[in-house]
Structure formats: structure tokens, C-alpha cells
Amino acid sequence: MHDRTRSEYRTQLSQELPDAAEVTDLRFEGPDLVVYTSTPEVFAEDDRLIGRLASSLQKRLTVRPTADARSSRSEAHAAIEDILPDDAGIRDIEFHPETGEVIIEAEKPGLVIGRGGRTKRRVAAETGWTVEVVRTPPMESETVSNVRNFLKQERGDRRSFLERVGESIHSGPADPEWVRVSTLGCCREVGRASFVLSTGNTRVLVDCGDKPGAEGEVPYLQAPEAMPLTDIDAVVLTHAHLDHSALLPILFKYGYDGPIYLTEPTRDLMGLLQLDYLDVASKEGRTPPYDSSMVRQALKHTIPVEYGNVTDIAPDVKLTLRNAGHILGSASAHFHVGEGYHNVVFSGDVHYTDTRLFNGADNDFPRSETLVMESTYGRRGDHSTDQADAERTLVDTVRETVRNDGTVVIPAFAVGRSQELMLVLADAMRTGELPTVPVYLDGMIREATAIHTAYPEYLRDGLRERILYEDENPFLAEQFEHIDGGSEQREAIASGEPAIVLSTSGMVTGGPIFFWLDVLADDPANTLVFVGYQAEGTLGRRIQQGRREVSLPRWDGGRSRVTLQLGVEDVSGFSGHADRGGLMDYVRTMSDRPDRVLCVHGDETATNQFSSALYDEFGMATYQPRNLETFRCD
Template sequence: MEFPAFSHHGGTRSVTGSCHQLHLDPTTSLLIDCGLEQGCEVSTGAEFAPIGFDIGGIQALVITHVHIDHVGRIPALLAAGFRGPILCSEPSARLLPLVLEDAYKLGISADPVQVDRYLALLQRLIVPLPYEQWHCVLERGDAACSIRLQRAGHLLGSAYVECDVRVEGAEASSRIVFSGDLGAPGNPLLRPVRPPERADILVLESTYGDRLHSGRSDRQQRLEAVIDRALADNGTILIPAFSLGRTQELLYEIEDILYRKSLVKEAPQASCHDPLQAIDWSRLPVILDSPLAQQITQAYRELHEYWNCEAQKRLSEGRAPFGFAQLVCVDTHAKHQKVVNYLKSTGRPAIVIAGNGMCSGGRIVNYLKAMLGDPRHEVVFVGYQAKGTPGAVIQASEGAQGLVQLDLDGCMFEVRLKVLSAPGYSAHADQKGLIDFAMGGDGSTPRILLVHGERQAKDALASTLRARARALGVRLKVEIP
């Protein structure tokens, strides 16, 4: 085997499960991400199954960002005996324990002693790294490896990883780049991604390698139109959303809409034990009904130094994108059920953001049971709905003729509420963004490995990359592992 070399333990068959091993020599390697494969074909408890590969010689785990499909197998990695450093950006170091604690409680045990022991181990291993600074991972004789994290624009804390690698016997170092997940332009909170200055080998995601995004420029206007309709109909807007990333983008844009409509108060109000008493119904309330999303939103609020200039400007103007007065957080299940029953029985307009994003579980299901049959209400999808999920069934009813019924927890419900799919909220770069990243540095990346995508997306991206290389007159080898 010629070094550096690669092994892929996930993220090659689909858009989930990213886990890539960079071999520096026969006994030394780095692991980039340790994600969980997700989807209807994955068995329950997969995150706690044996890790499935030899962890001997792994010097460090480097995390690009904290979505479960990039970190969900860390419990299995720790169970296999890994005790090396977990290197990640400073925001990711704050978010990772929140995400993995939630997964641990749901999948293994909610016993406080076990949870605390698990989190204590995790915290000992996490090493926060600042962006744009080199960090030495290994230096041994003629061999060395340093990494540098750069903003990826996908999620707060997301990064792509530059690895400067020198192997024994080589005259010069190699620059190997792992893209992680790259963000689309126009994220309201994050600074845009910039391509690497140099890459000899690029391991590139290909989620949307076969398409171009549309609708990002006017997505807030479409959301505002939905809010106007809810106010007119005295209906509730249900937004199924994932706790990390999408929820925070939505809150940021909703605050701006309410601010421009003079519906938002200037200062946050004190929390109240009864969420219904905390609501000022003269102004449109925004109900965040997800304990994990609340924890992550609080972390986003405290990590404001990593926001982009526009978002930081709002703070300097005295606005609170994640703490405005109409934002009502619902924590306990009892309070959740009380809010559901109240909204069902009254004609009060409201916006509800609840998990999970595909309506396959979580608190959004109770809202749907209460409101699916009432055309005053509306459900807005801002994310991908996997085939076979309740979210996909509801989304398919948009514009459908005739009766559509949905099975939720063994009961059939007629879908009569309004359904809207709002494009423009994808957190992934499209084909143009991926090509600009790959070819936008010094113009030459001799070797590209395409991962994290369906076969059709990889093939389309590979063809377009080769065509771009020919047009530029540069040498390029594109591989699909």
C-alpha cells in the first residue's frame, strides 16, 4: 500500500454515515468523522453496534461537525476502547456533548449516573481547536501530520479539514482535504465557505452533486406569506424541524419578519412556569417545543462571536434573534400536551417549531394528530422528507385531489390542513458550490474522491468536474470509492 492511503467505513453508499480513515503508515492513522448511517434500511440500535473496524493506531478523531450522520458512532468507538483526542472546532466542542447526551439517553440509558460518567469521558477527550490555525497531531522522525480547520458554512462549528502530511521517504508534504458537509451560500447566520488554498487530494461530499438549488433568495418572503395567511385564518403553522441548524435558521428569519411587522417586542420577557401565561396573544407567538432544540439554541446564542457580520449587527442594535419576547419554550411533556390541547380548542394563530423533522416521532406528532383535520392550520416543510416517513406522506398530499389519510401511532387521520414545501433551506452546497470549492483554490486538485452522496449525484458531479478540468486545461483524476 502506498501512503498516505484511505479506508472508508461509511459515507460511500449514501448521504449518511461519514467515517474516513487516513493511513499515514501501516500502523498510524487519523479518523475523520465517525457517523451513523441513517434511513429506513438501518436497524434500530445501529449506533451502539460494534464499530466494525480496527481502531489500533488511530492517533485522533477529527470531527467536521456534530450532525448524527457524522458523530453518531462515537459511543461505539469509545466502547471499542478509543481514548485518543477528539479534535473539533470550538463551537462543535460546545455542541457535541448536547447531541451525544440526547442520543445516549434515547438509545442506551437515561440513568443520571451512567449519563454523567459517559459525558465526563467525552469531555476529557474533546480538544477544541480555533479555526485557521495549524495543530500538530503527529511528529515522529521523518513523518508528520498537522491539521487545520476552516469554516464550512454548513452548521455552526462546521469545518473542512486540511491535513498537511509528510510520510517517511517523501521529499515534500502532501495536502489532503476532507470537505465534511459544505454549506450553501446565503446562510443568515454563518460566514460563507472559502475554497482551500491548495489540495493534492480532496475527499469531497456529493449530496447535491446532480442539481442546482433554487429559491434561496426569496425563501423569507415565502415564509412571511405563510405567516400572513395564518394570521388571516386564525390557524397554527406547524414546522417540523431538526433541532440542530434548521431550527436556529428559522428562528432567526422569523424574528426578522416579526420585527419588520412590528410584532416583536424589544426586550425578552422573563420565563414563566406556565407557557400559556407567557404568551402575549396580541402578537404572534413562536412556540419552540423541543428540549434539545432549546439547549442548542441557547448554545447558538452564547456562541455569537462565530456568527456572520449581519447577524452580529442585529445584536449590536439590541435585537435578540434567539431570545425575542414571543419565543415561548416548552420543556416538559405535560406543558407540551397543554399547549397542543389549547391550540386545538382555540382560534389563536401561532407558529410551532417541533421535532422531529420527518414527523416519524417526537412532539410534532401530537400537534399533527390534533390539527391534521382542520384546514385553518398549515404544515410547512423546510427539509428533506425520506421515503416512507409520515412527513413524506403529508408532503405528497400537497395539491393532491381527493382524500388523503395518514397512519399515526396506529390511528388513521384525514389530511385536511394546508401543506407547503418551502425550498431554499438546504444546508448543503449544490453542484455549482461543490465545483467552486473543488476548483476554486489554485485551480488544480490532481485527485478527488467523491463520498457522501447517492450514485446518481456522484456520477453527475464527476462528469461535470472532469469537464471543468478539461476547460481549464488541468489534470484531474476523479474517483468514486
């Protein structure tokens, strides 16, 4: 079946390519059809040729030159330096003869690509090498550097892996007899998101996270719908937050050897957060369920997918990711099963409207009979403060605390909310609404911010323009200072001049926030500000609900009994989740509204009330499933 399919692709290419083009070989690498050619200049000279072919073939298409069609590395290097403008900021030029690719890293990749791709095509035409362009992050990121270097080192193994995945994907058309969604977590609760999408031929695992504040509550991977893990065909990760990604490496510990489909920034953030997950567990004396080698295995098996690209992930399943507006690289996942047999959308975590950081969620799916929908803020009263009002409240709170010579500490997720807050604070200081005081970034926040700057194309339109074209990167404002020392540096900050501290963890479940509560607790001039969701069972939720006597783990291994005398404020409006109205709007404005909705990722009250609201307003079949239930969708 595979050979016949390859033959069909070759026949179609011969009909659609210019007469001057020569195809020497076709291969499948993951979802890509790889075309080897002895005439790479033909593809390089026509800026629309590859796009037309990909559209016609309905395949992701990669073109690679044969060895005899390429100039030598020294000749190509000289040509590249001659063609590219000096102000592109070329950092590295790396050749990969086994694939005929040259990777050009630049501070300004747009100048390497050129208007309409003109410069990139000229390099390809004159050298014969296929050009891949990557951006040098404006802020140095250890994570981005390590991930890129690791994947380069594993390039040979990854190619073998991709060929194996490609063989599986293109093993022949399969007509599904049914479609099912099984719940392995995340139902009537927030956290441990995990689902299995099954057809008669394929099983896809969607997310595999932990549950904040509930050690040991993990997805039900032992369920028959998931076992054996070695037989899962693909994994799709909607975004990198640990309640969706933390347990993915455990799949490789127990024999899974297949692909993980995600966006490129989600890949990098996943590695960062999973390694931190292991580090926190070690510091707290817990034994994590996997080690760092399994994190590397997960990274090695990732296949990045861009928003909007239709990608084959199994003979009978195509995947399309759309921006979810939640965090960097977050996605809603659309699965097209069979030849129009059924369509399932997993919303992931969504934020429907634009924020300073991201464009709002994109729900433009051509078909969507079944929707698995997050319901975090699905209760009747879950209406968040308007963002402008939330920003004013935050600025007023900070201003009052600074006026009283106090320190503001904000527990925040390292990914997403911290960067949103940085933009608000930088703008308020720039306009004079706030005095310019140090803003200290503790935990992973600085590194997560650097990853954001490496992928400006995933940020909101105006912010992206500021970073790319106006040379005005707000994340580089001088008031932002990274805490890279230990307790002595933190104690000096706590006893010093008024300041703002953004600290992980966002739900007060671990990390340096414990230290800040310990040292700032006894001064009423200081203020603790909650800006995000505090899950049931977390210390953040207990403090938010009025608890003032708390027990905190110390960095030296002991515990402190602390009475919180500092002010505690709750500023809604900064959550990465849509409120009740935003969730309703997400469904209301879908171009093809689903027939049924499974309401998940919310406590029992939220899923129940949101499910009822969808039924009342739209008349669709709605459910609030429990964990370990299976729904036949067709």
C-alpha cells in the same frame, strides 16, 4: 526522539526570547507546547511575543507561570476586581494553581480582554497568573454550563490525557510512504458519515454518524482499516449533526482512549445531540449502542481547534479546520501529511454562500491534492430557491395560514435551520410583514439556540455585531416561547390562537413533531412546512412525496393512524447544504484545485451526476466510491 525535540524547542526559544525571559520547563500537552516561566510579566508586556513565537516554532503555544512567580489567590482576586471595569459583568473568577491559570467568566468578555488584549495582559503582568476569558451565554444554557463544569472537574485527568497525547504527537518526525482514504459509510447514501485517513504511521477517523430513518445501519467500524479501534491515533469531527457524530461514543465503549479534534461549539452541540439520541431511543423502546457515561468520555477527550489554526495531531499529520457554513462550528478539515507529501480535504457538509446565520464556506486551503466532497444536492436539477425568494415564500405561507386562524408547524433541525428560521420570522414581525404571533420552540431548539448565543464569534459578521456590540439579540425577541410542558401545553397551543411551531425532528423521524402532526392533521387551515432535506426512508420524505395516510407513534406508547388534511408546503432555500451550483462553486474557487475528488454523502444519482459534472468542467479525476473501498491518494 521526544527529548531531542524538546531540547531543540528550548534552544530556539533561548535564541528568540528577550534576555529578561526565563524558561524553567517545556512540556507537550496535546498539540500545544507549554512553556513554564518564572518571568510571566515579560510575556504579558509584549502583546505580539507569543504570536511571534508560535509562528516561528510552528506550534500552538501556551505560557504558564511557575508557582513562585504568581501572587496569592486573594491578592490576584483583588487586583482583578480593581483592574476590570464594572460593566464587564464578571460572573466568576476561578483559580487553578496546578496550571497557574485564572478563568474569568464575563457577560462582556471583550471588556476583560481590552483593546488589542491590553486589559488581559495587564491582569497577567500584575498577578502573574495566565488569564483565560470565557463568555457568559446571553441565554442560559444548561448544556454549556454542564460541559464547562464537567471539564473543570476533570481538569486533572485531562491534563494527564493531554500529556499522553502530546508524547504521541511529538514522538518524532515520520515520513509517510503512502496516504489512503477508506470509506466506512456515507457513500452513495446520506448518513453514517465515517472515513479513515491512513498513512504508514497514522490512522485518523473522520466522523462517525448514524443514518437517519435506518435503524441499525452504522459505520463499518469492524473493517480492517479501522480495527482495532484502540490503535486509532485521532478522531476529527467536522460537525455535530447526528449523521456525523452519533456513534462517536461507541469508540470509547470498545477501548478507544485518544483525542477528538473539533471546534468548541461542535463539542457542546455534540454532547447535547448525543444525549438526546439516547433519550429518544429510550422513549421509542430501542436499546442504544452506548450509555451516557460514554458521552462523558467523548467530551473528556475533546481538544477544541479554532478555524485557521494549524494543529499537529500526529507526527506526520497537521490539521486545519475552516468554516463550512453548514451549522454552528461546522468545519471542512484539511490534513497536511508529511513535509508537503500530500494534502487531503474533507469538505464535511457545506453551505457555500452567506445566510442570515453564517458566513459562507471558507475553502482557502494552500494545497489540496485530494478532496472528499459532500454531494447531497449534486443532481442536475438540484438548484435551490434564492434565499430571499425562499423567505418571501415562507412569510407568505405563514401569513395566509395565520389569516385563516391556522397553526403553522415546521419540522426543523434543532441546530442551524431553526435559528435561521427564527431570524426570518423575527425580522418579518419587526417590519410588519407578519403579524406578531407566538413562535413556539419545541424539543431541543431553545437549548440549541442558547448555545448559538454563547459563541457569537462563529455567527455571520453582522449578526455577531448585533449580539456583541449593539445589545440587539434577535434570539431574545419576546414572541419566542419555549415549550417546557407535556401534552397538555401542546394541546392548548394546538387549540388556541394562530401560532407558529418550530419542532424537532427535522426529518419527522422522532421527537415532538409526531404529536403536532397528530393534533393538527385534521384541520385544513393548518399548514405543515418542510424547509430542509428529507432523507430517503424517512417519514418526512414520504409525506413530501405525497403520502397522506401515516402511522405515528404516540407519547403513551401506542400508535395513531392519521390522515393528513392540513396543507403541506415545501419551501426550498433554507437547507444547510449547498445546492448543485454551490457545490460546483466550492470546487471552482478553491485556491488550489484538487487532482481528484471522491463524491460522497449523496444518493447514488447525486454522487454519479456530481462526479460527472466535476470531470466535465474541470478535467479532474472523480469517483463515486462505495462503502468499504480504499483509495490510495498519493
